[in-house]
Amino acid sequence: MLYVYILIAAFIAAIWLRYFRDIDVFEREQWLPMVVSFLLGGASVFLLFGLNDWFLDAFYLPLSGVWYEDLLFIALKVAGPEEGVKVIAFLVSFLVMRKHFNEPLDYLIYCSLSALGFSAVENVLYFNSSGASIIVARGILSTVGHMFDTALFAYGLILYRFRYQGTKPWLLVIYFSLAVLAHTTYNFPLMHEGLELVGFMITILFFLFTISIYAVILNNALNQSPYFKQEIVVDSSKVSSRLITSYLILLLIQVGLIYYQERKLLNSVLYFRSELFSTGIIVLISSVRLSRFLLIPGRWLPFKFELPFGIPSVDPIPIERGGGRYLYIKGESYDGLRVHSYFGKTAKIRPLNRKRSRLKGDPSIQLISKHFIAQDLIIFKAKFEEDGQVFGLIPKRQGKNFISEDNHPVLGSFAWTEDFDNDEFIASLEAEDMKIHEWIVLLPEDYIDY
Numbered sequence: 001m002l003y004v005y006i007l008i009a010a011f012i013a014a015i016w017l018r019y020f021r022d023i024d025v026f027e028r029e030q031w032l033p034m035v036v037s038f039l040l041g042g043a044s045v046f047l048l049f050g051l052n053d054w055f056l057d058a059f060y061l062p063l064s065g066v067w068y069e070d071l072l073f074i075a076l077k078v079a080g081p082e083e084g085v086k087v088i089a090f091l092v093s094f095l096v097m098r099k100h101f102n103e104p105l106d107y108l109i110y111c112s113l114s115a116l117g118f119s120a121v122e123n124v125l126y127f128n129s130s131g132a133s134i135i136v137a138r139g140i141l142s143t144v145g146h147m148f149d150t151a152l153f154a155y156g157l158i159l160y161r162f163r164y165q166g167t168k169p170w171l172l173v174i175y176f177s178l179a180v181l182a183h184t185t186y187n188f189p190l191m192h193e194g195l196e197l198v199g200f201m202i203t204i205l206f207f208l209f210t211i212s213i214y215a216v217i218l219n220n221a222l223n224q225s226p227y228f229k230q231e232i233v234v235d236s237s238k239v240s241s242r243l244i245t246s247y248l249i250l251l252l253i254q255v256g257l258i259y260y261q262e263r264k265l266l267n268s269v270l271y272f273r274s275e276l277f278s279t280g281i282i283v284l285i286s287s288v289r290l291s292r293f294l295l296i297p298g299r300w301l302p303f304k305f306e307l308p309f310g311i312p313s314v315d316p317i318p319i320e321r322g323g324g325r326y327l328y329i330k331g332e333s334y335d336g337l338r339v340h341s342y343f344g345k346t347a348k349i350r351p352l353n354r355k356r357s358r359l360k361g362d363p364s365i366q367l368i369s370k371h372f373i374a375q376d377l378i379i380f381k382a383k384f385e386e387d388g389q390v391f392g393l394i395p396k397r398q399g400k401n402f403i404s405e406d407n408h409p410v411l412g413s414f415a416w417t418e419d420f421d422n423d424e425f426i427a428s429l430e431a432e433d434m435k436i437h438e439w440i441v442l443l444p445e446d447y448i449d450y
Contacts, residue, residue: 001128002124002128004257005123005124005127005128006124008123008127008135008250008253009120009121009123009124009127010120011246011249011250011253012120012123012139012143012250013038013116013117013119013120013143015139015242015243015246015247015250016112016113016116016143016144016147017031017034017035017038017113017116018242018246019239019242019243019290020034020109020112020113021034022234022235022238022239022242023105023218023222023234023239023291023293024105024109025222025232025233025234026103026105026222026225026227026228026229026232027102027103027225027227029100029106029109030100033093033097033100033110034109034110034113036093036096036097037089037090037093037097037110037113037114037117038113038114038116038117038120039117040089040090040092040093040114040117041086041089041090041113041114041115041116041117041118041119041120042117042118042120042121043089043117044085044086044088044089044114044117044118045085045118045121045122047085047088047089048081048082048085051081051084051085052081061073061076061077063191065192065193065194067192067194070188070191070192071184071188071192073191074184074187074188074191075180075181075184078183078184078187078191079149079180079181079183079184079187080180082118082183083149083150083153083176083179083180083183085118086111086114086115086118086146086149086150087111087114087150087153087176087179089114089117089118090110090111090114090150090153090154093110093113093114094107094110097110102226103221103224103225103226103227104158104161104162104220104221104222104224104225105218105221105222105225107154107155107157107158107221108151108154108155108158108217108218108221110154111150111151111153111154112147112150112151112154114150115146115147115149115150115151116143116146116147118146119142119143119146119147120143122142122146123138123139123142123143126138126142131261132254132257132258132261133254133258133271135250135253135254135257136247136250136251136254136275136279136283137279139247139250140247140279140282140283140286141203141204141207141282144207144211144214144286145183145186145207145210147214148182148210148211148213148214149179149180149182149183149186150179151214151217152175152176152178152179152182152217153172153175153176153179155175155217155220155221156171156172156174156175156176156178157171157172157175158220158221158224159171159175160172162224163224163300182210185206186203186206186207186210187203189202189203189206190203204282207282208282208285208286208307208308208309209305209306209307211285211286211289211290211308212289212304212305212306212307212308212330213303213304213305214290215289215290215292215293215308215331216301216302216303216304218290218293219293219294219295219301220299220300220301222234222293222295223295223296223297223298223299223300223301224298224300228295228297230297230340230343230369230370231340231341231343231344232295232340233293233295233337233340234291234293234295235337236288236291236292236293236331236332236337237291237337239287239290239291240287240288240290240291243283243286243287243290243291244283244284244287247280247283247287248280251272251275251276251279251280252272254275255268255269255271255272255275256268258271285308285309285329286308288329288331289308289309289329289330289331291331292329292330292331292332293331293332294331294332294376295332296372296376306330308329308330308331309327309328309329309330310327310328310330311327311328332376338402338407338408338409338442339367339380339395339409339411339442340370342367342442342444343367345366345444345445346364346365346366346385346445347364347365347366347367347442347443347444347445348362348363348364348365348443348444348445348447349362349363349365349413349440349441349442349443350362350440350441350443351438351439351440351441352410352438352439352440352441353438353439356438357438358437358438359438359440362443363384363385363386364384364385364386364445365382365383365384365385366382366383366385367380367381367382367393368380368381368382368383368390369381371420371423371426372426372427373426373427373428373429373430373431373433373434374427374428374429374430374431375430375431377394377431378394378395379392379393379394379426379434380392380393380394380411381393381416381420390416391413391414391415391416392413392414392415392416392420392434393411393412393413393414393440393442394411394412394414394431394434394436395409395410395411395412396409396410396411396412396439403441408441408442408443408447409441409442410439410440410441410442411439411440411441411442412434412436412437412438412439412440413436413437413438413439413440414434414435414436414437415435415437
């Protein structure tokens with residue numbers, strides 16, 4: 001079964017290699033250097049083995065069941081050394097392939113891939129020793145957990161180089177310490193016997209909090225790209241769908257292996273249902289949150305130690321993010337790709353209600369620029385091609401906001417006065433301040449009917 005587990009670990013790694021390619025929208029990395037960084041991360045496991053044999057085993061730190069001794073054991077003999085070798089692998093990638101590090105996101109990608117390589121080798125070892133029942137759980141929790149932990153160090157490096165222009169080197173120490181702390185916090189509930197009844201649930205809860213922070217880290221790196229273009233966005237639907245589909249395939253592989261080993265069909269079906277409604281929910285939340293980014297050039301979003309989902313208020317605001325009547329996943333949920341694809345092209349608009357419309361026919365327009373009002377909601381400045389008159393557009397976020405099978409976006413049109421050319425004025429506006437003239441559908445110039 002070892003070779004099967006190697007292939008499964010490679011499949012898990014491929015899921016996340018594809019993910020980083022999908023979100024790297026401004027200056028996409030090549031496959032070869034990404035794979036090299038992944039392989040260096042895998043090799044770092046053997047460096048860890050050497051450290052244990054040559055150095056760490058000489059220090060007697062027991063996993064005794066006493067909480068502070070277990071905490072020290074995990075921090076000094078597990079989390080610290082593991083983060084250390086992953087960072088070494090990342091630094092080797094940086095030195096060997098420095099020409100590929102030309103935007104902040106690259107630091108996060110290559111650091112995460114070093115952690116992904118380490119996790120892949122570790123996954124093979126755990127699969128081989130514990131069996132197929134842990135494949136999906138480790139495939140999401142441990143794999144993403146390793147990437148998040150090491151990405152904290154990369155984020156410290158990003159802050160040092162790009163936000164503070166090399167003036168605060170102590171950030172590297174702080175963020176490496178945070179990586180070790182995050183790793184320790186993840187492992188402690190699982191390894192301390194005093195928490196054996198609730199430890200796994202505590203780790204899952206902590207993992208969900210880290211998903212929120214990881215999403216902000218990636219978002220901030222994207223926002224600082226020197227290649228940033230307003231017309232380019234991350235296709236969140238495609239990214240999340242690929243992740244969810246890939247993990248569903250992984251679950252089917254896991255159930256198939258369990259059936260192969262036990263030859264009990266009913267048990268395999270029941271196991272599939274159990275995993276689908278437990279680990280499956282974690283996969284769903286993680287996949288969606290890690291695909292939603294609020295792309296604003298130069299913006300540093302603050303960290304929020306929060307769950308990646310929430311419960312809508314009884315009386316939600318008119319423009320609501322995340323969707324969902326009983327539960328919503330946080331992050332920018334509007335599929336802006338449908339609107340952004342019209343930048344630099346001639347489009348046409350069609351009124352939803354022709355009888356009440358002041359528009360004549362389906363006039364041709366051009367999108368000029370994108371702006372952000374309060375709550376970081378997007379509005380667009382546009383102009384009619386015929387007379388050059390400018391006007392504003394705001395995406396419809398409640399109810400039916402896309403039309404037809406081709407998902408043509410519905411937007412509200414409003415008057416664009418001179419005040420709107422002042423960024424400070426726009427930033428102070430609320431969604432309710434947009435006095436909508438009428439709702440229109442944005443269509444390709446050559447579109448005939450919908």
